[in-house]
Each structure stands twice: as C-alpha cells, then as structure tokens.
Amino acid sequence: MTACQLSVAFGGxxxxxxxxxxxxxEHCDALYLVPAFLSPDEASAAASAVFRARRxxxxxxxxxxxxxxxxxxxxxxxGTAPPQARPAPPPEELPxxxxxxxxxxxxxxxxxPLAASSSPSPSxxxxxxxxxxxxEYRPGQGILPHEDGPLYEPLVATISLGESCLLxxxxxxxxxxxxxxxxxxxxxxxxxxxxxxxPGSLLVLHRDAYLAYLHGIDESFDxxxxxxxxxxxxxxxxxxxxxxxxxxxxRGDTPDPDPNPxxxxxxxxxxxxxxxxxxxxFRVART
Ligand SMILES: O=C(O)CCC(=O)C(=O)O
Ligand SMILES: [Fe+2]
Numbered sequence: 001m002t003a004c005q006l007s008v009a010f011g012g013x014x015x016x017x018x019x020x021x022x023x024x025x026e027h028c029d030a031l032y033l034v035p036a037f038l039s040p041d042e043a044s045a046a047a048s049a050v051f052r053a054r055r056x057x058x059x060x061x062x063x064x065x066x067x068x069x070x071x072x073x074x075x076x077x078x079g080t081a082p083p084q085a086r087p088a089p090p091p092e093e094l095p096x097x098x099x100x101x102x103x104x105x106x107x108x109x110x111x112x113p114l115a116a117s118s119s120p121s122p123s124x125x126x127x128x129x130x131x132x133x134x135x136e137y138r139p140g141q142g143i144l145p146h147e148d149g150p151l152y153e154p155l156v157a158t159i160s161l162g163e164s165c166l167l168x169x170x171x172x173x174x175x176x177x178x179x180x181x182x183x184x185x186x187x188x189x190x191x192x193x194x195x196x197x198x199p200g201s202l203l204v205l206h207r208d209a210y211l212a213y214l215h216g217i218d219e220s221f222d223x224x225x226x227x228x229x230x231x232x233x234x235x236x237x238x239x240x241x242x243x244x245x246x247x248x249x250x251r252g253d254t255p256d257p258d259p260n261p262x263x264x265x266x267x268x269x270x271x272x273x274x275x276x277x278x279x280x281x282f283r284v285a286r287t
Contacts, residue, residue: 018108018204024231027193028169030207033232034108035239037159037202047161047278049097050134062141062219069094069131072151072285091287094132102129102282105157110204114153114284127153131285137165137217139273145170145216153284155206160197163277164240166223166230167203168194169213191216196225196236199243199277226268237269 021032038046055066070091094102105111111126131152135143145168148156168191192213197203205215225240227233241259248255259265 016108018110023195024193027231028208028213030113030205031195031209031231032110032202032204033195033197034202034204035198035235036200037104038161038200040200043161043200046097046101046159046280050136050161050278050280053095053097055134057136063135063137063143065136066134067131068092068098068134070285070287072131073287074151091130094130098132098280098282101159101280102132105129105159105202105204105282108202108204110157110202111155111284113206114155117153127284129157129282129284130287131283133281133283135279135281137163137277137279139163139221139275140219142217142219145214147172147214148210148283151286153286154210155204155284156210157282158197158203158205159280159282160199160201160203161278161280162199163273163275164199164236164271165197165217165273165277165279166194166225166271167197168216168218169209170216172212172214191229193228194230195232196223196230196240196271198236198239220273222270222272224268224270233268234265237265237267240269240271241265 016034016037018032018034021034022030023033024031050066053066055068057064057066093099106126106129111129113126115124115126137143171192195203224230225233225236230236241256245255245258
C-alpha cells in the first residue's frame with residue numbers, strides 16, 4: 001500500500017474518544033490505551049510505509065530509529081548569543097502518511113490538554129503533532145528508562161505496530177538526572193507499574209505519566225503480564241488470547257477452543273517476543 005492509499009484508508013475510520021480508554025488511574029492520572037486504534041490492515045500499511053520511506057535509520061545498540069518532522073530546539077544558554085552559522089533550514093513537515101496518522105490521533109481529542117497549557121485563551125486550538133520518532137525493536141532490544149523531557153509539549157502519543165511490548169514506568173526520583181536514557185536500570189531494577197501495549201494500539205501519556213515517571217522497555221526475549229504490576233493485565237490477556245486464536249486460524253492450525261464464558265481467563269500470561277515491534281512516537285516539538 002502506498003502512502004497515498006494509506007491516508008485514504010485512514011480517512012473513513014471512526015475515531016474513538018479517549019475518555020473510556022484511561023488505564024492505571026490509581027497510579028498515574030493521564031495514561032490512555034486505545035487497543036485497536038488501527039485495524040490489522042492499517043497497521044501493516046503503516047509498517048510498509050515505514051520501510052518504503054527510504055529514511056535513514058540511526059542504529060543504536062538496543063534499537064534503530066528514524067526521526068521525522070520538526071526537531072526540538074534546545075534552549076540557548078542564558079547570556080550566550082544564538083550561533084550565527086547558516087540560517088536554519090525550514091522545519092520539515094510530516095510526510096502525508098504520518099500526517100494522516102497524526103490527524104487521526106488529534107481527532108480523538110488527545111491533544112486538547114495542550115491547548116490550555118500552550119495558550120492562555122480558553123478557545124485556543126491545541127498545537128499540531130509535528131514530530132515523529134520511529135523506533136524498531138527486535139526481540140531482546142529495548143529502551144532504557146528515560147523521560148521525553150522539556151523540549152516537547154508534555155504529551156506523547158504512540159502507535160504500535162508488529163509485536164506487543166511491555167512498557168515499564170519508574171517514578172522519578174527528585175535527584176534523578178534529566179537526560180534521556182540517563183537513569184541507571186541497575187539502581188532501579190523494579191518498575192512501579194507497567195502497561196502491556198497491543199499491536200495496532202494508540203498509547204497516550206501526558207501530565208503525570210509524562211512528567212512524573214520515566215518509561216522504558218526491558219531488553220528481554222519475553223515478558224510476563226500479570227496484575228498488579230501490569231496495570232491493564234486482564235484486558236490485555238483477553239485480547240492477546242483472541243489474537244493467538246486468530247493467528248492460529250490464519251496459519252491453518254487448530255486454534256484453542258473459544259473461551260468458555262464460565263471460566264475466567266488466566267490471571268497471568270507469558271509473552272514471547274518473536275517478531276519486530278515498530279513504534280511511531282508522535283510529539284509536539286517546542287520550537
Ligand atoms: O517504543 C516505545 O513505545 C517507546 C519509545 C520512547 O519512549 C521514545 O522514543 O521516547
Ligand atoms: Fe520516551
């Protein structure tokens with residue numbers, strides 16, 4: 001599917017409003033997971049668009065990434081003049097296939113809280129998502145606990161493609177360093193809570209979820225989804241078992257029988273990371 005077909009495909013879908021997708025309210029007040037934000041066909045169209053885009057990948061030890069859109073501008077040090085070098089190039093627009101996804105995120109109302117924080121006028125419209133980081137993780141890869149920081153408006157909206165993952169949250173320590181990827185996992189071995197993130201989902205973090213916690217993905221080959229650590233364990237397990245049944249049918253295998261409504265699903269589930277996960281992390285870079 002081309003980028004153009006992709007934006008058409010996204011055009012007609014009903015856009016959910018975020019309120020009923022709030023999770024982990026007891027831990028953190030602004031964390032939303034919309035499980036089937038993209039249909040499986042839309043998710044594979046988006047993944048193909050990532051690979052067709054011929055964008056340069058930056059390869060890190062534990063993942064690789066592409067950067068799209070407006071880069072955040074680091075503040076100049078007080079008292080120093082901005083560098084007089086060449087004039088900055090015009091800010092890059094998101095390409096149509098990412099713009100279509102960003103618009104669909106905006107249509108959920110996810111960005112509304114930014115309208116209030118970025119303008120004193122109550123009727124101001126929120127700023128547009130203008131930056132997207134594409135991360136690709138193989139099994140065993142991850143991202144160290146970090147915060148996305150003050151170069152962005154305090155809201156991140158992530159679309160996940162491919163495999164599921166477990167995103168861990170660590171309450172920020174008052175004296176923790178602020179730099180991305182700077183927290184030492186060895187000194188903070190246990191997350192305060194985690195969210196199991198479905199393929200095709202939209203995850204939105206803002207307020208506390210953005211400001212008061214670091215987030216990271218363990219460099220593991222599998223993960224366990226169980227309460228109480230995984231805040232959305234029961235819902236995720238139900239959906240994951242449905243996905244496994246659907247995958248078995250697609251492969252022509254005999255799937256597990258449909259769940260008996262009398263028997264509750266298991267309380268915990270081991271998920272093996274066997275494929276690649278791609279995340280599209282949309283933010284508003286402050287310019
Ligand atoms: O892959 C993810 O879901 C997280 C990515 C992330 O935290 C980041 O790029 O800052
Ligand atoms: Fe992040």
